Amino acid sequence: MAVGFDGVASHVETSGGMRDAVTAVFEDREGNLWTGSAGILERLRDSPFVTYSLPEGLQLDGNNPIFADSENRIWVAPVAGGISWLKDGNHGQVTSAGLDRDVIYSITGRKEEVWLGRQRGGLTQLRVGPNSIAAKTYTEADGLAQNSVYSVYQTRDGSVWAGTLSGGVSKLSGGRFTTYTVANGLVSNTVTATLEGSDGTMWFATPGGLSEFSKGSWRSFSAKDGLPSEDINCLLQDSAGVLWAGTTAGLTFRESRRFQVPAEPLPSLRESVLGIAEDRFGSLWIATSNHVLRVNRERLLRGTLAQGDVREYGLADGLRGVEGVKRSHSVVTDPAGRVWFSLNRGISVVDPARLRNNSAPAIVRIQSVLADGSAVNISGGAHVPGGRQRITFGYAGLSLSVPERVRFRYQLESFDHGWSEPLATREAMYTNLSPGFYRFRVIASNPDGVWNGAEASIGIEVDPLLWQTWWFRACAAFSFLISGLALYRLRLHQMTRQLNVRFEERLAERTRIAQELHDTLLQGFLSASMQVHVAVDRLPPDSQAKPMLTRALQLMKQVTEEGRNAVTGLRSSSSASSLDLEHAFSRIQDELVPDGKPNERVEFRVIVEGQPRPLRPLLRDDVYRIGREALINAFRHARAKRIEIEINYSFSQLRILVRDDGHGIDPQLLGKGRDGHWGLSGMRERADRIGSRLHVSSSPLAGTEVELRVPSHVAFQDHRHHALTWLGSRLRRNPPSQGPTNKMEHANERSSSDSRT
Numbered sequence: 001m002a003v004g005f006d007g008v009a010s011h012v013e014t015s016g017g018m019r020d021a022v023t024a025v026f027e028d029r030e031g032n033l034w035t036g037s038a039g040i041l042e043r044l045r046d047s048p049f050v051t052y053s054l055p056e057g058l059q060l061d062g063n064n065p066i067f068a069d070s071e072n073r074i075w076v077a078p079v080a081g082g083i084s085w086l087k088d089g090n091h092g093q094v095t096s097a098g099l100d101r102d103v104i105y106s107i108t109g110r111k112e113e114v115w116l117g118r119q120r121g122g123l124t125q126l127r128v129g130p131n132s133i134a135a136k137t138y139t140e141a142d143g144l145a146q147n148s149v150y151s152v153y154q155t156r157d158g159s160v161w162a163g164t165l166s167g168g169v170s171k172l173s174g175g176r177f178t179t180y181t182v183a184n185g186l187v188s189n190t191v192t193a194t195l196e197g198s199d200g201t202m203w204f205a206t207p208g209g210l211s212e213f214s215k216g217s218w219r220s221f222s223a224k225d226g227l228p229s230e231d232i233n234c235l236l237q238d239s240a241g242v243l244w245a246g247t248t249a250g251l252t253f254r255e256s257r258r259f260q261v262p263a264e265p266l267p268s269l270r271e272s273v274l275g276i277a278e279d280r281f282g283s284l285w286i287a288t289s290n291h292v293l294r295v296n297r298e299r300l301l302r303g304t305l306a307q308g309d310v311r312e313y314g315l316a317d318g319l320r321g322v323e324g325v326k327r328s329h330s331v332v333t334d335p336a337g338r339v340w341f342s343l344n345r346g347i348s349v350v351d352p353a354r355l356r357n358n359s360a361p362a363i364v365r366i367q368s369v370l371a372d373g374s375a376v377n378i379s380g381g382a383h384v385p386g387g388r389q390r391i392t393f394g395y396a397g398l399s400l401s402v403p404e405r406v407r408f409r410y411q412l413e414s415f416d417h418g419w420s421e422p423l424a425t426r427e428a429m430y431t432n433l434s435p436g437f438y439r440f441r442v443i444a445s446n447p448d449g450v451w452n453g454a455e456a457s458i459g460i461e462v463d464p465l466l467w468q469t470w471w472f473r474a475c476a477a478f479s480f481l482i483s484g485l486a487l488y489r490l491r492l493h494q495m496t497r498q499l500n501v502r503f504e505e506r507l508a509e510r511t512r513i514a515q516e517l518h519d520t521l522l523q524g525f526l527s528a529s530m531q532v533h534v535a536v537d538r539l540p541p542d543s544q545a546k547p548m549l550t551r552a553l554q555l556m557k558q559v560t561e562e563g564r565n566a567v568t569g570l571r572s573s574s575s576a577s578s579l580d581l582e583h584a585f586s587r588i589q590d591e592l593v594p595d596g597k598p599n600e601r602v603e604f605r606v607i608v609e610g611q612p613r614p615l616r617p618l619l620r621d622d623v624y625r626i627g628r629e630a631l632i633n634a635f636r637h638a639r640a641k642r643i644e645i646e647i648n649y650s651f652s653q654l655r656i657l658v659r660d661d662g663h664g665i666d667p668q669l670l671g672k673g674r675d676g677h678w679g680l681s682g683m684r685e686r687a688d689r690i691g692s693r694l695h696v697s698s699s700p701l702a703g704t705e706v707e708l709r710v711p712s713h714v715a716f717q718d719h720r721h722h723a724l725t726w727l728g729s730r731l732r733r734n735p736p737s738q739g740p741t742n743k744m745e746h747a748n749e750r751s752s753s754d755s756r757t
Contacts, residue, residue, distance in 0.1 A: 030360045030401045045401060047318030048355055052086065053346025060084075065327040066342045067107035067114070068334035069128075075114060076347055077104030083116060083126075086347075097124055097135035106152045106328040108160075115160055117149030117328070123162045123172070143177030145170040151205075151328040153194035161202065163191025163328075169204060185218025187211045193328050195235040197243070205232035210245060226259035228252055233326060236276040236284075238297060244284070246273025251286070253301065263303025266310060268293060274324035275331030277339050279352040285339045287324030287331050292341060294352075307422070308450050313350075316402045316447075321345025360399075361453030362406050364444040368394035369460060378458060386435060386465040393428045395456065397444035405447040413439040435464035492713050499691075499714060503616055522563045529556040581615070582606045584624060585645050588631050602635065603642045610649030614717045622686045623656060623710065626694070629679050630658040630706040638662025638704060654715040656708040664698040690714065 024036035033044040053060045062079035069075065074086040082100040084093045093100075098121055106117035114126040122139035138144050146167030153161045159173040168181035168189045180186050188206035195203045201214040209230040210221040222230050229249035236244040243254040250270040252259045262269065268291040275287040278297065286293045296309035314322055323344040324330055330342040341348045369376040371388040384391060397406040407422040412430060415438060420428075422445065441457040466472055532553055539546045586606045615623065627645060634643045640662035648655035669680075680696065683706070687694035692710040 028400050030399065032400050043400070047316070049313065049318030049341075049348045049350045051318055051320045051346045051348040053320060060346045062344070063325045063327055064342045064347060065104060065107050065329055066332055066340050066347060067109065067329060068332050068340060069109055069114065070111045070335055072334055072336055073128075074334065074340060074347075074349075075107050075109075076342070077107065077116075079103070083107070083114075094126065094133055094135070096133070097121075097137050099124065099135070105148075105150045108152050108154045108329070110154060110158075113154075115152050115154055117152035117162060118147070120147055122147040123149050123152065123160070138172065138177075143170070143179070145177070145179040145181070151191050151194045153196065153328075155196045155202075161194050163194050163204065164189070166190055169194070180213070180218075185211070185213075185220070187220040187222075192233060192326075193235045195237060195243075197237055198241055203235055203243070205235050205245065207231045221259060226252065226261070228261055233272065233274050234276055234328075234330070236278065238278045238284075239282075242301070244276055246276055246286070248272045251276075255301075262300050264305055266293075266295075266305070268312070269295075274326055275329070275341070277331040277333045279333060279339055280337050281352055281356070283352065285331055285333075285341075285350075285352075287341055287343065290323060292319060292322050292324075292343070292348075294355075307445070308448075311449055316405070319343065319345075319348050355448075359401060359446045359448050359450075361450075362444040362446045363398040364395060364408070364442055364453060364456045365398070366393060366395045366440065366442065366456050366458050368392075369458070370394070376460075382458060382460040384433075384460055384462045386463045386468065388462075389432055391430050391433060391460075391462075393430075393440050393442075393458075394426065395428075395442045396426055397453075399444075399447055402447040405449075407445045407449070408442055409451070410440065410442040413441065419443075433462050435462050435468050437461050496713060500616070503619065507617060517563060522560060525556055525560045525563065529553060529560065532556065581612070581620070581624065582608050582647055585627055585631065585647075588628055589635065602640060605642075605644045607644060607646040608649075609646065612647075613649050615654070615715055616717055619690050619710070619715060622690050623654070623708065623715075626683045626686050626708055627656050627658060629683050633679055634658060634660040634662065634704065638664075640703060650712070652712050654710040654712065656710075658706040659703060661703040664700045664702070664704055665696075667698075 020037035020040060022035050022037050024034075026034045026036075028034065031046055035042045035044070060076060060078060064076050064078065067075040072087060075083060076086065077083050081102055081104075082093055082095050083104055084091060099116070099118075102121045103119035104116050105119055108115050109126075112128050114128065116124040116126065118124060122137055122142075122144050124135055124137045127134045127136075139147050144162060144164075146164035148165040148167075149162045150165050151161075151163035153163075155161070157173075159171055161169055161171050163169045166189050168179055168184075168186055169191050171178045171180075181189050186204065186206070187210070188208035190207055191204050192207065193205035195205075197203060199214075201212055204211040204213070207230070208222075210227065210232055212219045212221070221227060227245070227247060229247035231248040232245055233248065234246040236246075238244065245252050245254075245259070249272075250261065250265060251273050252261050254260075268288055269286070271288040271290055273286060273288050277285045279285060282297050284293075284295045284297045284300070286295060292313045294311045294313070296305065299305050299309050313319060319341075321344040325342050325344060327342060332340050334340060336351075337353060338349050338351045341350075366378070369378050369382050369384070370390075370392040371384045372390050376382045376384055393410070395408065395410070397403075397408060399406050404424075407424060408426065409419045409422055410428045411419045412428075414436065415430065415433065428440070428442070437459060438461075439457055439459045441455050443451055443455040444453055445451045446453065532549055536546060536549045536553065539549070586604075589602075589604050631643065631645060634640055638660045640660035643660045644658070646655075646657040646659075648657070684694055687708060690710065691714050692708055695707045695709075696704070697707075698704040
């Protein structure tokens with residue numbers, strides 16, 4: 001196997017030392033190289049990461065600090081001790097100054113100068129020459145705060161800061177050490193990471209919070225200042241000057257002089273963040289306790305992360321482990337722009353420039369449609385038999401590089417409101433779909449998490465069951481309508497029969513009362529009046545009793561006349577027959593005795609709309625009496641110049657409308673009626689008795705209107721027959737182009753005096 005910064009190439013030898021003959025070589029559209037030999041198919045893939053560890057002969061499995069100098073030389077400290085370097089595929093080791101017997105915690109430096117923080121040996125400086133490396137060590141005897149140096153950092157002015165495990169932090173400048181502890185303002189004497197800001201401010205990460213040292217003064221930050229945890233692991237100031245801190249509870253950044261957690265942090269960014277670096281393309285590379293991530297820095301700051309803004313890397317990308325290590329510098333960027341990771345299974349490097357071009361899009365295909373486990377033919381569309389409760393769509397995304405990273409999103413049009421969340425499953429299941437047409441659509445992302453491929457779709461038709469077909473539902477609705485109509489007609493027939501029985505009973509009773517009055521009371525009055533008349537004729541002309549008896553005869557005549565009128569009202573009126581109701585109303589003006597100013601004239605009209613229809617006998621008399629009373633009131637009391645009565649025969653009702661242009665009715669009289677007069681109240685009682693509605697409206701300027709509405713099934717004898725023929729009759733008499741103009745007017749203009757009884 002050959003190892004280089006740009007990739008890995010390998011071949012496999014047989015146990016006998018002889019290579020099998022390669023009989024086929026193929027490069028797929030994603031750049032993978034496939035080789036075939038006798039019974040063996042192998043894939044050679046160019047992975048994003050290159051990893052160095054035990055298989056390459058390097059003792060780099062464990063907690064290894066890492067540093068990239070200005071010469072693109074990578075310095076790394078093996079767990080067993082000493083310091084190693086890598087450059088251009090070559091590597092070496094430094095063992096002088098006892099380094100091979102000590103653990104290196106931290107590495108920093110600049111050109112031709114490397115500083116090492118040691119577990120027990122203090123602070124060591126390496127001067128790198130063309131052919132040699134010289135070492136010099138500083139310990140507590142030289143003024144160092146403690147020989148256990150966990151974090152070391154060299155500033156731009158050449159000063160070196162050594163953060164110890166429990167003795168605070170020491171600054172080496174001009175050959176002299178200056179130590180700062182909690183007594184000076186440092187938040188903790190254990191320093192895990194050190195950073196110089198762009199303005200010269202020094203930042204110190206500790207297990208107890210974050211300390212800032214600027215212009216000789218100290219300031220500390222804790223959870224109350226926005227830190228998700230006070231146990232800080234690593235620090236970074238990005239190209240925009242934003243300070244980032246990795247804590248044991250996730251990532252945070254400083255903005256507006258306060259630390260904040262990203263608005264929509266990923267679950268992986270809530271883990272312990274052990275290393276951060278920034279590449280020249282604006283992405284953050286992060287190592288957590290369980291993940292290796294690349295995150296879009298700008299969108300992370302704004303809280304607008306979307307698909308493709310976060311990429312997680314694993315073993316399929318060339319890593320041998322994904323767990324970060326707790327060291328002062330575990331993720332760094334070298335001068336060439338590559339990002340180096342110290343992980344639990346070696347040192348890995350990635351070149352972000354090679355990742356700028358996304359891998360080829362995944363090819364997605366719909367493979368099957370199952371209905372309750374049975375396959376459905378999908379050639380030319382799919383028909384799913386009715387009654388199936390579970391429909392399953394099977395699909396696949398072709399990507400040969402890292403198939404397990406392909407993600408899918410699907411949507412069933414006419415059912416789903418949007419795309420599903422990204423899923424790794426290759427099936428979509430729907431239950432109890434209604435009959436109709438649906439279109440299933442699916443898209444796939446490539447291993448880089450980019451949705452850059454074409455979608456696949458298929459239309460399916462879910463067939464209805466018998467009771468779900470439109471004609472079955474139409475028949476059911478028609479049957480329901482017919483049943484409802486039959487029930488309605490049955491109920492109407494029952495109500496009509498009951499009304500007829502009641503009308504006949506009332507008519508018989510009224511006829512009996514009229515006969516009794518005629519044969520008893522009226523005959524008695526006539527006999528008595530005849531006797532009195534004989535007595536009057538026998539009295540002498542000068543008798544004092546004759547005027548009184550004459551007056552009695554007049555009263556008896558008046559009572560007899562009123563009795564005859566009452567008997568006439570109890571009997572069915574021949575003058576109000578159903579076919580000439582308008583004529584009966586027209587003769588009312590003749591029945592009234594002129595009693596007013598002879599020169600005043602009243603214009604009286606009877607208007608008929610619709611085809612006259614026979615009324616029920618008893619109801620006909622009540623309708624006539626109500627209309628008669630309304631007309632008499634108009635003639636006698638309204639002082640009107642124009643009086644009209646309108647009779648409207650329609651399919652749904654009989655409508656009688658009496659209107660005049662007189663001076664109207666007093667509102668109090670309209671509601672209560674006049675004492676001793678029963679005209680309005682009698683009209684209302686008659687209307688209620690026959691199941692109709694009576695409405696009276698009046699105003700001084702518009703006159704009075706009396707409207708009576710009687711439902712057709714109550715008013716007409718031929719209601720059932722007319723229900724079938726009325727519409728055709730209306731259409732024949734009123735063509736659509738002409739509109740409903742059928743009106744019959746019976747106008748009878750006569751002079752009449754105004755009676756005020």
